[in-house]
Amino acid sequence: MGNSVYYLPGRGGEITTGLGQGLLGRGCSVEGRETRGAFLKLTFQQQLDTICKDLQDDFWNADAKLVAVSYGCYLFLHAQLNMPPFPGRVLLLSPVLGRAHASEVGVGFIPPRSDQLSEAAMNQDFPTLDKAEIHVGSEDWQSNPNAVRSFGEHTSIPVTVVEGK
Numbered sequence: 001m002g003n004s005v006y007y008l009p010g011r012g013g014e015i016t017t018g019l020g021q022g023l024l025g026r027g028c029s030v031e032g033r034e035t036r037g038a039f040l041k042l043t044f045q046q047q048l049d050t051i052c053k054d055l056q057d058d059f060w061n062a063d064a065k066l067v068a069v070s071y072g073c074y075l076f077l078h079a080q081l082n083m084p085p086f087p088g089r090v091l092l093l094s095p096v097l098g099r100a101h102a103s104e105v106g107v108g109f110i111p112p113r114s115d116q117l118s119e120a121a122m123n124q125d126f127p128t129l130d131k132a133e134i135h136v137g138s139e140d141w142q143s144n145p146n147a148v149r150s151f152g153e154h155t156s157i158p159v160t161v162v163e164g165k
Contacts, residue, residue: 005065007032008072019069035072044112051079055086064088071096077117080127090132094143097151121154132157137165
């Protein structure tokens with residue numbers, strides 16, 4: 001496994017650009033799913049099934065590393081509802097946890113199954129991820145820091161809020 005990372009970028013993201021490029025530049029082998037093209041044409045459940053299969057086939061061990069950003073976090077967290085807790089390390093950056101709206105710019109979105117993650121967390125039905133952490137900026141409208149803190153508290157995942165970002 002070594003420096004191999006399973007990476008789920010934000011919606012429309014590639015695994016070899018942005019953070020993926022940074023991981024590659026640091027000597028990591030980057031695998032995962034690009035959240036664009038043919039993958040986005042799959043149904044939401046097919047996307048989750050694909051991620052579950054990827055993880056269980058090639059990354060199902062205590063030394064595995066997973067990094068997800070924004071909508072990639074949303075996909076991973078939903079996939080977790082369909083399988084045992086991921087045994088490796090998990091880094092979630094600016095996770096989308098459900099619907100979001102920025103009234104000051106008039107932008108919003110409602111992803112599939114938008115209430116499922118918060119309901120699972122509140123009902124203590126979310127799998128325990130022993131080696132996970134979440135980081136979010138205090139000004140991130142898509143990844144509401146208060147919602148992220150609440151999710152972290154209910155799932156026992158440590159949350160770091162970066163002020164002014």
